[in-house]
Amino acid sequence: MNNGTSLLKCSDVYVRFGGVMALSDVSMDVQEGTIAALIGPNGAGKTTLLNVITGMVAQTEGSIFFRLDDLSEAQPHIRSQKGMVRTFQNLEVFSHMTVLENVMTGAHNLYKYSVLDSIFKTPRYFSQEKKCREAAMEKLRFVGLEDDWNKNAVDLPYGKQRLLELARAICGDPVLLLLDEPAAGLNPKETSSLGRVIAAVRDELKITIVLVEHDMELVMSISDDITVLNFGQVIARGTPGEIQKNPEVIKAYLGSDD
Amino acid sequence: MEGKKGIFSFLIFVVITFGFPWMLTNDYYLSILILSGITAIGVVGLNLLLGYAGQISIGHAAFFGISAYTSAILTTNYGLSVGTGIFSGIALSSVVAVIIGIPALKLKALSLAMATLGFGLIVYIFLNETITLTGGPSGFVGIPRFNILGYDFYSDLAYYYLVAIILTFVIIISLNIINSRAGRALKAIHSSENAAMVMGINVARFKLFVFVLSAVFAATAGGLYAHYLSFVAPSSFDFHFSIKLIVMAVLGGMSSVWGGVIGALFLTSMPEFLRIYEELETILYGLILILCMMFMPQGIVGGIGKLSGFVMGMFSRGGGRNE
16 A cells, blocks of 8 residues: 555654643654545644644644645645645635635636736636636535535535535645544534545545544544554554554553553 | 626616716715715725725725825825826825735734724824925815816716716726635635635735725725815824724625625715704714614615515515525
8 A cells, every 4th residue: 555655744743832742753654645544532633733734833843745845834825735725623614605606715726817807807717717617516516515506605504514615625626635524523424425525535536635533433444544643642553454453542542541 | 797686786886876966956965976986985995805805904094095195295286197196196005005914914803903093093193293294184275176188077077977987997896806716715814714725825915915905995085085175184084084984884785895885875975964953963873873783784785685685575475486
């Protein structure tokens, strides 16, 4: 499995919030074309690591390499333009827009034209908008939301808003997609269909995925590679089979007797 | 101007604005309409900033003032043409907007409100204190009437049409920006700056863009104001005027370009009509504002939308719902 090329490399990342060490000496390698899961108990630092990777939290030490570029100091929108997109644990759909507009916003840097093109409604405006709308509709079909395209984003039920965030994230044709607890708040049926969509993102769209998730059934069924964090440190990494048997991991999740 | 509803709204605006005021025989009404139109240009711009991008500015009167005074001084004291004067006023306002905007837009919500408030007060004090340049609190007189290519807009009707044409352009520009990639970016920033960044939107750049654009519209309005009244005083561009602009945007409807136009017309003309009630004027003014916000929390445009939806529902009852 690990014969692909390394897409994302976090090396020796430390994050200190005041006196709290949120991450210490965390390194992670994500291979192209895989789903790399990041698991661990609450407060282990999973979301912090995602924030560091996407540039929303600055690391105290360490570096982030993405496709061999050193993006350690890059701003979030620059990292996005390089092909790194994420979703959020607490839904962040754009509430003042329709479902379709939300997804079109995901392709912000894919179908470009200037403000002057939009003011004068040039042919470029129309052709780029048309391409953008078609791409967004295609992504909505991909996640199964095509019938809701004209609704206000906030009117969608919770589970569909999760899918909308996913559609918006893949509309920019990212290379790497980081999902922060995509199954949180979903029922088992919704979770298993979400699992199929996530696997399809990897297999059909060829997008590499970093998955932070608590639902172990989902993680074990679709991940290629798992990294386990506890108290800000990597305590294990391996295939789902290896992780399930790892005594350190079992101890972290269930607690030990001493 | 997306969709049938957008084109319909635009046509109604054009017909009412251009088709009817020549019938007005009363110059007083016409001057209220002119001032409403000038203010609307500024409020539509402020609404892009406030209603779409979700960034508050309590100092927008300053951009009106900077432009009005720049053009007044250049045309009256230095004999430049009115066109050059207004253009210089707009240019200076946008430069100031860039200088103020870069640090201020890093602030959020209330901090941004305080920063822009401070900026507005500084400009107001500057206009009051630099007496040799601006004439100080007693104002600046003798500003030439707007003229371009040898045509003087001396009649109020001509000036009205000038303002109407410029307002129409401002509306078209605003609508076209909103229905575009930039408009989506602004709305995204309003909902969630984090998510906007993740979509690759350069949040700082788009905030600055809309701040400067709204300053340009405010400055355009300021220039038209100075060359209409031939007189400007700092008190026209004080804190209260900044607040009034925000109230117009909120009352008209924040997430609508038309909201800015209707809010400006409503709040510019209402005090004039309430004047006959003398001492009750302020109380009635406040009461009307409260009632509007109670029954139309989405603003007047939202209220009209709801009402027309209700009326359409009455007619199509039993014929199935169509959305």
